[in-house]
Amino acid sequence: MPKSANIKWHAGDFTREAREKSYGHRGATLWFTGLSGSGKSTVARKVELLLAERGHHVYTLDGDNVRYGLCKDLGFSAEDRTENIRRIGEVCKLFTDAATLTLAAFVSPYRADRDAVRALMAPGDFVEVHVAADLSVCESRDTKGLYKLARAGKIADFTGISAPYEAPERAELTLRTDLEDVAASAARVLAYLAQHGYIPVT
Numbered sequence: 656m657p658k659s660a661n662i663k664w665h666a667g668d669f670t671r672e673a674r675e676k677s678y679g680h681r682g683a684t685l686w687f688t689g690l691s692g693s694g695k696s697t698v699a700r701k702v703e704l705l706l707a708e709r710g711h712h713v714y715t716l717d718g719d720n721v722r723y724g725l726c727k728d729l730g731f732s733a734e735d736r737t738e739n740i741r742r743i744g745e746v747c748k749l750f751t752d753a754a755t756l757t758l759a760a761f762v763s764p765y766r767a768d769r770d771a772v773r774a775l776m777a778p779g780d781f782v783e784v785h786v787a788a789d790l791s792v793c794e795s796r797d798t799k800g801l802y803k804l805a806r807a808g809k810i811a812d813f814t815g816i817s818a819p820y821e822a823p824e825r826a827e828l829t830l831r832t833d834l835e836d837v838a839a840s841a842a843r844v845l846a847y848l849a850q851h852g853y854i855p856v857t
Contacts, residue, residue: 674754680711680854682754684747684776685844688763688823689786690815691801692793694832694840695760698786701841703758711854713756716743731812737768744772751780756853764814766821779851784844785826788833790815 675681685702687695699715706713722729726742729735740763750757763769773781793815794802805813812818823829828847830840849856 671752671754678712678754680754680756681852682751682756683780683782683848683853684751684757684759684772685782685784686747686763686769686772687758687760687784687786688769688826689832690788690790690793690820691762691813692796693786693788694796694830694837695762695786697837698784698830698832698840698844699758699760701837702844705841705845706756706854709854709857711756712754713758714750715758715760716746716750718761731818733765733812733818736763736765740765740768740772744775747772748775748780751776756848762814762820764818764820766824769823782828782847782853783823783826785823785829786840787822787829787831792833 671682685699687699689695696715696717699717703713703715721739721743725746726739729739740761743759743761747757747759769783773783775781797803801810801813802816804810805816810817814820828844830843832840835843845854848854
């Protein structure tokens with residue numbers, strides 16, 4: 656519950672249903688989770704571009720980007736990771752209510768944290784996308800050298816090396832980005848959205 660007293664949720668006159676009718680698609684959060692280097696942001700950005708080209712309202716929330724502002728006070732401890740995901744989940748809930756197709760690309764290593772975001776949403780509003788790739792492939796894509804630093808003990812609590820990653824147990828969609836290219840992964844995301852009524856079938 657909020658610590659603030661004397662607050663009340665204010666609903667707008669332009670409802671979510673009206674927005675969805677106006678925009679021609681349903682609002683939803685697509686939560687891309689996976690190891691660093693698995694391709695979460697890359698796939699999300701490709702999906703964003705494809706949806707925008709179709710005229711859909713779409714926005715990508717990227718793990719690094721939110722740490723410049725919204726979560727700049729948080730590190731990478733288990734507690735800070737949980738708070739990071741909690742804040743992002745609340746933002747995604749607002750974006751979804753605004754009938755935006757929200758693409759959230761975060762390692763989000765803890766299953767309980769992702770499930771907590773799912774619980775914030777109405778049924779169908781949260782689509783978990785497991786971006787899966789073998790650790791060796793993720794390390795080979797590591798342009799920032801983070802895995803090397805983690806293996807040298809210079810980065811603590813690094814997911815996949817010195818901190819756990821809990822893979823989804825009920826992801827709506829799994830992308831094997833070590834076995835297919837970005838275009839194929841993005842196409843599968845759009846196909847899922849069309850098949851399940853989030854966007855029109857083209």
